[in-house]
Amino acid sequence: MLQKQERQRWQFWVKRVTVGCLLISVPLFYALSTIQINFDTTELPVPLSCAPRPGQSSSSSRQYTNSSQKDNNVCAPKVDIMFMKTHKTASSTFINILLRFGEKLNLKFAFPKSRNDFFYPSSxxxxxVDAYKSGTCFNxxxxxxxxxxxxxxxxxPRDTFYITILRDPAELFESSFHYFGHVVPLTWWITGEDKMAEFLRDPKHYFSPDGFNSFYLKNLLFFDLGQDNTLDADDPHVEKRxxxxxxxxxxxxxxxHFEESLILFKDSVCWQMDDILFFKLNSRMKSTIPKLTPELRAKALQWNSIDWKLYKHFNLTFWKKVEAYGRKHMEDDVAELRxxxxxxxxxxIEGGHSVEAASIHDAAMQPWQPIGEKSIEGYNLNKNVNKANEEMCRKMLIPELQYLTDLGVNLWLTKLWGRVRKIINW
Structure with a gap:
């Protein structure tokens, strides 16, 4: 029995060390493989838009433009969108909406090279951007x-519509701590059954700003938005940023308030209700989500105090937008969306609900899982769906990485990392 425990402990640390080496070597390999030498430094202006002209898109008769227009009750839907995809905020659900919209209209995506992100966490x-050249047009x-x-x-383009999404910082911290914990060495040394509670008991004891992937553990929203997540919350630079x-x-x-957010988005860019229909993607099984006690929530908010300031600021502006839209109007539109x-x-959806990873029949519908776990749910496509709707349903249910692959994105580095994880059974 003792030998078995020693062997399991040894295997555990072999995996930790292996993952640590890979986390360092794979991004380094990527960086070396994507070095570019540009001899022409001439900066060309970004075109106003490369949106399809009327008649170019066979899937819709609406005219799409680079700017939304609401003159004389005529709404020209906007196609130039920048979505700042933050972590653990239902962003995978929203990106599916954008991918479907862009594919339907044959819009041009600015996709990353070799992987599913823009060399995150680098600025x-x-x-x-894959195939980027000065003056190239993207939607x-x-x-x-x-x-x-x-x-x-x-x-x-200059008048691109910029959008992002925030989440309650306490809930975000819990999700990030458990989802990314295996790739944050700072958490490996925490003892006890509830590592997050122990971390929040005295965060400064465990946290180091210079720790590998430490940004996942403090003010992640502020970090994703390009800011210094280690500032003191009372620093005047925080309010300025x-x-x-x-x-x-x-x-x-x-x-x-995801549905209300979608309604505001739809109204801002002159899209239609058909364009924002969605299924919840990349969500954890409820059984794996620990409930935050009031004490832990207070500690998480204190530790992520910049994100809390950020969230409170935009929570206020959000409801001002809802008031301007009209409360009754919003209630009616949310009801229709639901x-x-x-x-x-x-x-x-087969069975009308999501299922755990082991119950997904089609391997192509398997979502990406956090290291060491299979906590992310997915879907089975309804076998009885008619042919006319099968492709539409599949696109709404397919995980992000598979959809990107379908759109022609070369994810060789992401796929390499997936194969390595299988080899080491992580």
């Missing part, structure tokens, strides 16, 4: 990045 550079950018506004502006974020983004959605989504659940 975004325009050269991270939609929506993959994970660490936001860098000046570089993003060199890829997209929040104002800069507010000036850059046209809409900041809230995960806790009704339409419920109809699609019956049409598309």
């Amino acid at each position: 975004f550079q325009r050269t991270y 939609i950018m929506c993959n994970h990045m660490r936001f860098n506004a000046p570089e993003v502006a060199k890829v997209l 929040i104002r800069v974020i507010a000036e850059r983004f046209d809409l900041v959605m809230l995960m806790e 009704r339409r989504n419920a109809e699609l659940v019956k049409l598309c």
Whole structure:
């Protein structure tokens, strides 16, 4: 029995060391493989838009433009969208909406090279965009990045609609701590059954700003938005940077009010209800989500105090937008969105609900799992769905990585990492 425990402990640490080496070597290999030498430094202006002209798209008769227009009750839907995809905020659900919309209209995506993110957590550079050349036109950018506004502006048209999404920082911290814990060495040394509770008991004892992947553990929203997540919350730079974020983004959605957020988005860009229908993607099994006690919630908010300031600021502006839209109008539209989504659940999803990874029949529908776990749920496509709706249902249910592959994105590095994980059974 003792020998078995020793062997299991040895295997555990072999995996830890292996993962640590891979986490360092794979991004380094990627960086070396994507070095570019540009001899022509001429900066060309970004075109106003490369949206399909009327008649180019066979899937819709609406005219799509690079700017939404609401004159004389005529609404020209906007196609140039920058979605700053934050972590653990229902962003995978929203990116599915954007991918379907862009594919339907044959829009041009600014996708990353070789992987599913723009070399995160490095600050975004325009050269991270696949097939980027100065003056190239793109419509939609929506993959994970660490936001860098000046570089993003060199890829997209000037009047692109900028949008992002925030989540209650206490809930976000819990999700991030458990989802990314295996790739944050700072958490490996924490003892006890509830590592998160022990961490929050005295975060400074465990946290180091220079620790590998430590940004996942403190003010992750502020970090994703390109800011210094280790500032003191009372530092005057925090308020200044929040104002800069507010000036850059046209809409900041809230995960806790996702449907209301979609309605505001639809109204802002003149889309239709059909364009924002969705299924919840990349969600954890409820049985794996620990409930935050009031004490732990207070500690998590204190530890992530910059994110809490950020969230409170945009929570206020969000409800001002709802008031301007009209409370009754919003209630009616949310009710319609829910009704339409419920109809699609019956049409598309076997059993009408998500299932754990082991119960997904089609390997192509398996979502990406956190290291060491299989906690992310997925779906089985309804076997009885008619041919006319099968493709639509599949696109709404397919996980993000598979959809990106279908759109022609070369994810060789992400897939390599997936194969390595299988080899070491992680």
